[in-house]
Amino acid sequence: MARISSMPKGQIIDSHAHLTWDSFAEDQQEVIERAFAEGVVQIVQAGVDLKTIPEMVTLTETYREIFIGVGLHPHDAKLWNDEADSTIRQAAEHPKVVAIGECGLDFYYNHSDRDEQLACFKAQIEIARDLNKPLIIHSRDAWEDTFQLLEEVGGGKVRGVFHCFTGGPEVLPRIEALDFYVSFSGIVTFASAKNIQAAAPLVKADRILVETDCPYLAPQPMRGKRNEPSYVWYVAEKLAQLRGSDLKQIAETTVANARRLFDLPRVD
Numbered sequence: 001m002a003r004i005s006s007m008p009k010g011q012i013i014d015s016h017a018h019l020t021w022d023s024f025a026e027d028q029q030e031v032i033e034r035a036f037a038e039g040v041v042q043i044v045q046a047g048v049d050l051k052t053i054p055e056m057v058t059l060t061e062t063y064r065e066i067f068i069g070v071g072l073h074p075h076d077a078k079l080w081n082d083e084a085d086s087t088i089r090q091a092a093e094h095p096k097v098v099a100i101g102e103c104g105l106d107f108y109y110n111h112s113d114r115d116e117q118l119a120c121f122k123a124q125i126e127i128a129r130d131l132n133k134p135l136i137i138h139s140r141d142a143w144e145d146t147f148q149l150l151e152e153v154g155g156g157k158v159r160g161v162f163h164c165f166t167g168g169p170e171v172l173p174r175i176e177a178l179d180f181y182v183s184f185s186g187i188v189t190f191a192s193a194k195n196i197q198a199a200a201p202l203v204k205a206d207r208i209l210v211e212t213d214c215p216y217l218a219p220q221p222m223r224g225k226r227n228e229p230s231y232v233w234y235v236a237e238k239l240a241q242l243r244g245s246d247l248k249q250i251a252e253t254t255v256a257n258a259r260r261l262f263d264l265p266r267v268d
């Protein structure tokens with residue numbers, strides 16, 4: 001696999017990052033500048049809690065290339081209440097808030113009860129529907145419930161992305177029926193991720209995104225290190241290989257898709 005610096009340069013978007021987390025406390029600015037230097041033209045930072053919304057908003061005001069989602073992660077679904085609901089609705093009025101989430105269901109870790117997770121997710125689908133913002137979905141070991149809630153509550157009136165896709169070809173028809181996007185993270189570069197790799201060529205070209213989910217999940221050949229937005233190129237390179245495409249094409253396609261989904265401005 002090529003070093004990023006030797007890859008043919010173009011523009012790319014990291015559709016899911018967490019730049020305000022502690023892992024970047026020392027060198028956030030350097031990480032962001034390195035991303036820009038490597039052709040990452042826009043970054044969407046996903047929200048997981050409500051207390052860091054002001055910090056995320058400040059980040060978007062510092063960098064015109066950075067946008068955010070606001071939402072409550074399923075791990076913390078037990079904290080959901082009416083106040084959380086109005087905090088998210090209010091925060092979403094900021095022009096740099098381009099999505100609701102990440103939100104969803106995680107029945108692998110079950111850090112919150114299933115019922116709490118279902119209620120928290122349902123409420124955020126309603127917010128996305130009411131405000132006409134896309135959803136950033138975290139779904140782990142919970143496909144059926146995720147699809148059911150999106151179908152029932154979203155009713156074809158919400159759009160969004162399955163971030164850090166960990167499914168296989170078998171779930172793609174339901175995602176296509178919802179007309180949602182599928183975002184691949186560094187996991188797709190792992191040798192063990194056969195099912196995800198099998199799905200990669202089957203996602204429609206106008207519904208595919210790339211992300212880092214940094215600081216987690218650094219792609220090969222950086223696996224095990226702290227992840228950062230510039231590494232999104234490795235994800236795109238793997239997708240190009242799996243889809244029989246080239247890197248430039250994947251970059252252009254995923255930039256266009258991210259802009260369409262999140263309504264991001266063009267930059268030249």
Ligand SMILES: [Zn+2]
Binds near residue numbers: 017
């Ligand atoms: Zn995330």
